[in-house]
Amino acid sequence: xxxxxxxxxxxxxxxxxxxxxxxxxxxxxxxxxxxxxxxxxxxxxxxxxxxxxxxxxxxxxxxxxxxxxxxxxxxxxxxxxxxxxxxxxxxxxxxxxxxxxxxxxxxxxxxxxxxxxxxxxxxxxxxxxxxxxxxxxxxxxxxxxxxxxxxxxxxxxxxxxxxxxxxxxxxxxxxxxxxxxxxxxxxxxxxxxxxxxxxxxxxxxxxxxxxxxxxxxxxxxxxxxxxxxxxxxxxxxxxxxxxxxxxxxxxxxxxxxxxxxxxxxxxxxxxxxxxxxxxxxxxxxxxxxxxxxxxxxxxxxxxxxxxxxxxxxxxxxxxxxxxxxxxxxxxxxxxxxxxxxxxxxxxxxxxxxxxxxxxxxxxxxxxxxxxxxxxxxxxxxxxxx
Numbered sequence: 435x436x437x438x439x440x441x442x443x444x445x446x447x448x449x450x451x452x453x454x455x456x457x458x459x460x461x462x463x464x465x466x467x468x469x470x471x472x473x474x475x476x477x478x479x480x481x482x483x484x485x486x487x488x489x490x491x492x493x494x495x496x497x498x499x500x501x502x503x504x505x506x507x508x509x510x511x512x513x514x515x516x517x518x519x520x521x522x523x524x525x526x527x528x529x530x531x532x533x534x535x536x537x538x539x540x541x542x543x544x545x546x547x548x549x550x551x552x553x554x555x556x557x558x559x560x561x562x563x564x565x566x567x568x569x570x571x572x573x574x575x576x577x578x579x580x581x582x583x584x585x586x587x588x589x590x591x592x593x594x595x596x597x598x599x600x601x602x603x604x605x606x607x608x609x610x611x612x613x614x615x616x617x618x619x620x621x622x623x624x625x626x627x628x629x630x631x632x633x634x635x636x637x638x639x640x641x642x643x644x645x646x647x648x649x650x651x652x653x654x655x656x657x658x659x660x661x662x663x664x665x666x667x668x669x670x671x672x673x674x675x676x677x678x679x680x681x682x683x684x685x686x687x688x689x690x691x692x693x694x695x696x697x698x699x700x701x702x703x704x705x706x707x708x709x710x711x712x713x714x715x716x717x718x719x720x721x722x723x724x725x726x727x728x729x730x731x732x733x734x735x736x737x738x739x740x741x742x743x744x745x746x747x748x749x750x751x752x753x754x755x756x757x758x759x760x761x762x763x764x765x766x767x768x769x770x771x772x773x774x775x776x777x778x779x780x781x782x783x784x785x786x787x788x789x790x791x792x793x794x795x796x797x798x799x800x801x802x803x804x805x806x807x808x809x810x811x812x813x814x815x816x817x818x819x
Contacts, residue, residue: 450804607706
């Protein structure tokens with residue numbers, strides 16, 4: 435049953451972190467969850483979610499305003515589902531549009547085929563109601579119709595985000611194995627960390643984890659300063675609601691200084707992390723220094739309550755033997771530093787990492803698979819008492 439006054443949405447998220455995104459969405463706007471799939475959440479929320487989530491969510495990639503959903507067993511079903519929608523409320527007569535399609539599963543058609551069918555259905559539906567043939571602009575459309583096919587289901591909607599929200603805009607230095615900010619934020623939520631708790635990323639690279647911790651601590655909405663949100667071009671754009679959302683989010687920002695630290699052994703990455711923190715406006719609360727994660731017991735006077743880290747995996751930058759030495763040296767250093775502390779890490783070498791932790795007295799609390807780019811990684815939460 436639809437909730438009165440609510441719109442139906444779906445959000446694309448990091449596969450394996452859907453539950454984290456659901457909790458965050460609920461904390462921002464409240465929602466009625468409909469269903470989840472890997473990398474995909476369908477829900478209902480007030481229309482103000484268009485602004486509050488695009489500006490304030492730290493875990494979602496794109497927010498799609500759902501227009502239709504149905505079954506698809508053959509290509510013509512894509513046309514049928516899309517043709518039954520009225521697009522007058524979403525696309526102006528003088529606006530251009532394009533269709534982007536994603537397909538998951540085994541089908542006799544491609545994503546390009548689906549996009550073509552849905553595009554023709556949008557044109558035919560609009561012309562039947564208005565006599566106007568909409569313009570198609572595949573490069574820079576005013577409105578992006580987003581279509582997702584998964585197995586025998588199809589969802590059609592309007593992209594309200596534009597580019598993926600994980601592109602925060604502060605990253606001026608790209609680490610070769612950079613972590614998506616949406617994953618970094620999700621890890622901080624999984625860690626049980628709260629603003630004010632001392633936190634360290636001892637292999638911080640481009641400083642994504644410390645920066646996200648600082649933005650969370652200060653209540654800075656990650657999308658507040660973006661000017662390319664797709665909702666700005668939609669004819670349903672409600673400036674009054676948008677400005678109320680901005681005002682609400684701005685009222686939560688603080689400029690306090692928090693105990694957030696990063697260490698990085700490589701000078702090039704260290705400089706890049708400092709540049710990123712400066713670009714994000716949080717260098718005054720993020721302390722980034724050169725240091726070796728295998729020597730923490732010599733660097734730190736006392737353990738932080740939380741360590742959140744994205745160590746090398748052994749696939750992009752280091753071989754497996756070196757990764758093993760790094761993981762065991764890191765775990766040994768933490769053991770010598772002493773607890774209590776909670777460690778949250780993401781790695782594509784989970785067995786080596788858990789072996790190092792267990793050898794040095796850690797208890798693994800959680801181990802979940804999450805996709806990062808093309809890699810299936812594990813997010814491991816462990817405690818040292």
